[in-house]
Amino acid sequence: MTDAHAAAPDEAAHRAEAVLTDPTLQREVDSVLRRTPTGYRAASARGSVEFTRTDDDTIVVIDDRGDHPLADQRTDQRASVGHEIDDPWSLLGDHPTPHAMASVAQYFDSPHAPDLVVLHAPTHRFHGNVGEHGSLATTQARAPFIAAGPGVLARGIVDEHLRTVDIAPTLAALLGCDPIDGVDGLGRPRAGVRLLVQDGDECTAVLDPDARPEHVVLFLWDGCNPQALHEAAASGDAPHTAALIERGTSFRHGAYASLPTATLANHTAATTGVLPGRSGILHNTWYDRSADHVVDLLDYRQMITARDHLRTDIETIHEALHRNEPDAVSVATYEYGDRGANWSSYMQMTTGGPHGVLSDDDRRRHRTPEFMEVPAYRHYSTFDARSVADARHCWSGALGALPRFSWFTLNLTDSIGHYGGPHSEIGRAAIRETDARMGEIIDEIDRRGVLDRTAIVMCADHGMQTTAEGDAFDLSVPLRDAGVDHRMVDAQYVYLR
Numbered sequence: 001m002t003d004a005h006a007a008a009p010d011e012a013a014h015r016a017e018a019v020l021t022d023p024t025l026q027r028e029v030d031s032v033l034r035r036t037p038t039g040y041r042a043a044s045a046r047g048s049v050e051f052t053r054t055d056d057d058t059i060v061v062i063d064d065r066g067d068h069p070l071a072d073q074r075t076d077q078r079a080s081v082g083h084e085i086d087d088p089w090s091l092l093g094d095h096p097t098p099h100a101m102a103s104v105a106q107y108f109d110s111p112h113a114p115d116l117v118v119l120h121a122p123t124h125r126f127h128g129n130v131g132e133h134g135s136l137a138t139t140q141a142r143a144p145f146i147a148a149g150p151g152v153l154a155r156g157i158v159d160e161h162l163r164t165v166d167i168a169p170t171l172a173a174l175l176g177c178d179p180i181d182g183v184d185g186l187g188r189p190r191a192g193v194r195l196l197v198q199d200g201d202e203c204t205a206v207l208d209p210d211a212r213p214e215h216v217v218l219f220l221w222d223g224c225n226p227q228a229l230h231e232a233a234a235s236g237d238a239p240h241t242a243a244l245i246e247r248g249t250s251f252r253h254g255a256y257a258s259l260p261t262a263t264l265a266n267h268t269a270a271t272t273g274v275l276p277g278r279s280g281i282l283h284n285t286w287y288d289r290s291a292d293h294v295v296d297l298l299d300y301r302q303m304i305t306a307r308d309h310l311r312t313d314i315e316t317i318h319e320a321l322h323r324n325e326p327d328a329v330s331v332a333t334y335e336y337g338d339r340g341a342n343w344s345s346y347m348q349m350t351t352g353g354p355h356g357v358l359s360d361d362d363r364r365r366h367r368t369p370e371f372m373e374v375p376a377y378r379h380y381s382t383f384d385a386r387s388v389a390d391a392r393h394c395w396s397g398a399l400g401a402l403p404r405f406s407w408f409t410l411n412l413t414d415s416i417g418h419y420g421g422p423h424s425e426i427g428r429a430a431i432r433e434t435d436a437r438m439g440e441i442i443d444e445i446d447r448r449g450v451l452d453r454t455a456i457v458m459c460a461d462h463g464m465q466t467t468a469e470g471d472a473f474d475l476s477v478p479l480r481d482a483g484v485d486h487r488m489v490d491a492q493y494v495y496l497r
């Protein structure tokens with residue numbers, strides 16, 4: 001250690017980690033992540049691991065002790081609803097953490113990364129939500145991934161996975177964007193990529209190189225648990241999803257979100273192919289040290305202009321399409337990653353422009369009346385009805401040509417996953433309803449006569465895990481008691497002062 005400047009923060013981070021991983025906090029804190037002078041470290045009350053990332057992205061473990069939290073990085077575990085219900089509270093290490101070490105390393109590439117990240121234990125209901133995500137646990141990271149139509153192989157349900165950061169390159173390949181010499185999110189040259197800046201990989205396991213779709217449509221069901229979705233498809237509750245699986249491919253192990261397994265971070269990864277630590281959008285909320293300002297992209301005004309935080313040199317899927325096909329029409333409804341789209345709900349909100357027409361019947365259709373008293377249900381059901389109305393507008397011919405690329409986001413599965421947990425009655429209702437809304441948009445495409453020339457991809461941005469009932473505990477208190485001067489953001493991101 002020759003850098004005296006770095007020594008002091010590391011000592012403070014070490015002290016903060018010791019406070020947070022004390023066995024008395026094990027119900028609240030699963031693990032703590034941080035950078036060290038030599039690499040990265042994950043620690044819990046039960047063990048720790050230190051590792052580095054080499055220039056060619058190989059992860060090298062330097063030291064591990066006890067039952068450390070990243071010991072099991074298998075990608076094919078906990079693949080049924082039954083498994084998730086039978087073993088809800090296991091801590092990281094026992095609960096696998098797919099791609100965890102690479103995910104931790106990319107997170108700390110961001111200049112806005114906190115000094116320490118707290119991964120809450122599933123026995124701690126820290127935001128008052130029954131369902132939660134954000135950690136490296138399989139169940140919180142895993143989103144569904146299903147694709148069907150021309151350009152997509154029909155393989156049924158297969159025991160495979162990809163990552164959310166692979167979605168944009170896969171869409172770009174489906175759209176026929178030419179391979180180019182680009183760079184990755186750290187500026188290192190990458191040959192044969194589809195976007196100018198690309199960390200993810202196109203998923204050749206679903207791509208049929210002999211067919212090319214005229215239209216590509218993506219549905220993102222925010223926070224949808226893939227096991228619950230597969231169960232609903234099998235039981236008849238999600239017939240439109242079942243039809244996509246029937247004529248396409250579904251990855252049983254879905255698409256793994258990168259740290260943080262949260263909305264803005266992984267919508268951005270999915271729409272750009274760039275990892276959260278490198279895209280400019282690290283999280284839903286972070287502290288910008290240079291501006292001395294907390295960014296909160298869940299705040300309505302900041303949310304609809306989230307695109308302003310994107311690095312200017314990276315491409316969204318809309319921008320990559322337009323570089324290849326300047327006249328192509330691309331659209332996005334209720335999606336943050338909309339930069340470059342010809343029409344976008346959030347851009348319309350930003351500029352006060354018109355939206356698709358929403359009738360009272362549109363609002364009511366598909367709803368489950370018994371849940372109308374639940375605000376999270378009522379509000380997000382309405383938002384999704386608006387997303388469908390905007391999608392219908394985009395496919396009405398009003399934009400001149402039918403969209404070559406469409407990105408439709410539906411949010412009810414996330415709000416209800418938080419409210420009731422992914423395997424609750426209301427959670428099943430949210431899947432039924434979202435499937436019906438997706439079907440309504442697919443029917444609209446069919447009415448235009450181009451469904452057989454349209455590839456459809458369905459995914460989410462992260463998973464959803466049930467947490468234990470109990471009071472939220474403010475982790476700032478033990479840190480302050482121990483004399484650790486810090487700023488806590490979103491109950492889990494510790495910025496040392």
Ligand SMILES: [Zn+2]
Nearest residue numbers: 222223263461
């Ligand atoms: Zn989300």
